[in-house]
Amino acid sequence: MKRGLSFLFYFFLMPTLLFSAIKIGYYDNYPLTYDDNGKPNGLFIDVLKTAGILASYDVEFIFGEFAELMQQLNKGYIDMVVCVAHTPEREKLYSFNAEPVIMNWGVLVSFKTLEDIREIDGKNVAVNRGDIYYQKFLEIAQSFDVKPNYVGYDTYENVIRAVNNGEAVAGVVSRLAYLINSTKYPKVRATSFVFSPVQLKFAIRKGSEVANEDILEKIDKTVSFMKASGELDKIFNSYFGISREAGRQGFQMYLILTFIGIYVLTIAGFMHVIKLQKARYEAALEVNRQAIARESILNESRGIYTYTIGLEILKKYMELSKRENQLLGVVVLEFDGKNSEESMGKVESILRQNIKEGDIIIHISQNTYALVLYKYGVFFVEHFRKRLTDSLKKSNVDCDISIGFAKFLPEKNISAEALVYEATAEMEKDKEFKKKMDI
Known part of the structure; x- marks a missing residue:
């Protein structure tokens, strides 16, 4: 009889033990988080699903304005808010997962x-x-x-x-x-x-019961895996309904419209035709601009930017460096070895682990990257090379690393492209030196 009561006790108590209650706030910021006919959706919700959070916990989603949700988080009315920018000020109040989603x-x-x-x-x-x-x-x-x-x-x-x-x-x-x-x-x-x-992450109020759980660790492991496997990119791009082919089609449309405009302009030299051509040309440029802009986000969930977008951010960092009198440097790295998608995914993950918050990674070519280091202090090439090499060996990635570093000097009035070129030139010198040493 006692065994039967004991069995019933554990039978009814088990769901409570397995499913802890947690309230998660989300808001309207498509495609990262948004309300879809009363249900939460978006990239951050997809991460929670993949991490098994929705299956392991009794989750109640709270939809609202971002500012209101953060107030509820501060007061302990909710346990977590998705898609929160990680800043030093907020770090004093909240616990963040380590790996940024985007x-x-x-x-x-x-x-x-x-x-x-x-x-x-x-x-x-x-x-x-x-x-x-x-x-x-x-x-x-x-x-x-x-x-x-x-x-x-x-x-x-x-x-x-x-x-x-x-x-x-x-x-x-x-x-x-x-x-x-x-x-x-x-x-x-x-x-x-x-x-x-800024890095967008999951935020939990410090001191809350949920903060003592392994939720953030689960999220970090999931985000790292989704980035390395390409799953995060795939989900992110699905919200835009775009592909690289769409980007090429946009450019083709630009060329077609431009050639049509030139033909019309050649046939008729009237002023109204010129105005029409100008409008068409501007419309074509806008089509191309948006196609390129949308194509540039294809890989951004990895936290790594295309060369075009990366240069724009670098320009702004150079302006900040001048205004705030902060050190700024660019590191160009080339990884010579097996360049499979899996190995390069590990390389990118290691690069993200070896930069500080606020620094960015730019993908220059298949196996070449640039790191923009803001407030870097002093950069030691050999120390950085050893740190990366050790991390790569632990991940079973066998490749040689060539490194070049260039410091931004405001008085030189150099462009962002030239700064990257200087670092690239130093990297080429490093490659030549290693070749001579091998001989």
Whole structure:
């Protein structure tokens, strides 16, 4: 009889032991996190599913505005918020997983060309309440003594819509939000003001019961595996419904429209035809620009940027280096060995582990990468080479590493491309030296 009661006790108690309760906050930031007819969806939700969090815990999802969710997290009403920018300030309050799901950065958008940030002084600028990019842009504007009239909205799309409708001369959004909404709101264009690259992660309030669980460790292992296997890229790209073929088609459309325009211009020299050609040409350029922009995000979930996008970030870092008087350097690395997708996936994972928060990785060619190091202190080539070599050996990747380093000197007035070239030239010298040593 006692055995029977004991069995019933454990039978009914077991679900409670296996399924701990956890409340997770999510908000509207497509495709990273969003509400899909009352159900949570997005890249961060996919990570939770893959990690087995939804199957191992009694999860209750809470949908709301980002600022409101962070307040609930602070008060302990919820246990976790997905898609949170990891900053030193937030690290004091929250526990983050180590491996970022994706990198993002802020961009100032407008319906007009903005050459100088002072053009928004005293004007309406739309922002997303509680947004990290709003906070960072506020600091940048203050450093230039620019005082816009900030108008708060609930989502990035509402910010972009306000700019499109002329309610604000500019808006502060994430670059992913701009890419997603650029077709829907055609009047809005990204300006050259790009800032604050951040790592997006899962955040848990420090001191909460959930923080003592192994949730973050599970998430980290899952994100690392999904990056190495390419699964994270595949899921991320599925939300955009794009492929590399789409990028090529966009470029082909650009060429077709351009040649049609040239033909028309040759046949008729009337002014209205010239105006028509100009409009077509600009439309073709916009098609191509968006195709290239969308193609450039194909591999970004790995936290590694295409050369074009990487150079744009490097330019902004060079501006920050001048303004804040901080050291900036570029390291170019070439990995000579087995270049299978699996081995290069391990190489990229090791590169991510060996840079600090805020640094970025640029993919130059098949086996060549550039690291942008901000506030790097002193860089020792041989120490860095040994650290990478040891990590590669532990991962069973057999390859030789050539390294070149270039320091950014503001007084030289050098371009981003030239800085990368300097580091590449040093890397080539390193290769030649090793060849001589082998002889």
